[in-house]
Amino acid sequence: MAHASTYQPKTAFTRWLDSRLPIVRFVADFMAFPNPRNLGYLWTFGGILSFCLLVQIFTGVILAMHYVPSTALAFDSVEKLMRDVNYGWLLRYTHMVGASLFFFAVYIHIFRGLYFGSYKAPREVLWMIGVTILIIMIATAFMGYSLVWGQMSFWAVTVITNLFSSLDSVVSGLGTTLVQWIWGGFSVDNATLNRLFSLHYLLPFVIVGLVALHIWALHMPGSNNPTGLDVRNEAKETLPFHPYFTVKDLLALAAFGLVFAYFVFYTPNYLGDSINYVPANPLQTPPHIVPEWYFLPFYAILRAIPSKLGGVIAMFGALVVLFFIPWLDTSRVRSTKYRPIYFWFFWALVFDCIALGYLGSQPPEGNALLFSRIFTFYYFAHFLLIMPILGLIETPRPMPASIADTFKHKEEGEAGRRMHPVPAE
């Protein structure tokens, strides 16, 4: 549904500018972009994510003005910011809570895409850009967490960077060389912290660039919608982005803002680990090294595989497999609404990811380890076996002929009510 421009410059200045830098045209066309009129609140998460990205960049740039990327001063510089800098606590808590809620929103956004088949043609590139954004978000959050230089920061960096040493079992010495190159020395130290800081500052801007591509790729076919059907009649089935969806997005953003404010002002450390308030100590390993909640499913997969290299491959594989979903799903229909069997498998996947999250927080032994293995198996089976096979054999439910069909009855009902208003009592 790549859309022809409808903008008409009205003043002499906008006419002059339009032939030189058509930026007003760009914004006007963006605002007028037709969206399917049946989009639900799950489609507001893209806007919420854009807001999260801006909040992280705004607070992060100011935090960086006070942060000292040196192993001797990093932890204290954060504490000084919290205690001595005006509203430093607000900036830091907003950035900390913001990271968690960013992931919460992105996971909803991804599962929305999975449920409604938004990755299917012609939106494959849009989806793949999304997966790339997710991977860079994970790297950025991991690096940001390390900057605090608390116990969990230090040991998380140590554990995760050490994973690359598993390559020693492929080519002798390769892993060790790689890890030392990443560290910039023979242990996690000042050089490591400096490069983590530098990259943590850079990557959010890379994400901004990717989000621009993501939205560009979205505007070629236009948004999918709960029916998964293509728009057939633009006049009947779509509404302009502004004011209809800007208002809807703002309402959702207000609700999201309330949750955000609740965490920042009432329980800012709830989503984090208290052990990160202990300064990094390379001579003392914490009893349990656990990442932030949003990494737990991946951590469970890493530890579920008995070999180190196997665990690393599975953990990265859990992300890489997402790139191939557009081709792994062989179903003719997009939306799970019309897929009676896949519906249950979709919810099994949601349960599976939550269960892996819980198991990632537990020590990898006994039943926890056994279940981690079962749920890791299901995670991959879902994408590599169930999606391709089920799509070929499942008979979809009868579908409406068009998007307009889904709200025709509702509108007729409303018109009926308007003609015969309910008498006041």
Ligand code: HEM
């Ligand atoms: C910084 C992170 C991200 C931002 C700011 C972002 C932004 C957006 C926006 C504004 C939209 C249009 C509104 C909507 O449909 O909600 C959208 C749509 C979409 N995004 Fe993202 N996105 C992000 C991450 C991701 C990720 C990680 C994925 C998938 C792995 C993804 C996949 C999609 C898909 C498939 C659509 C089209 C949905 C549809 O039309 O049904 N996005 N995104």
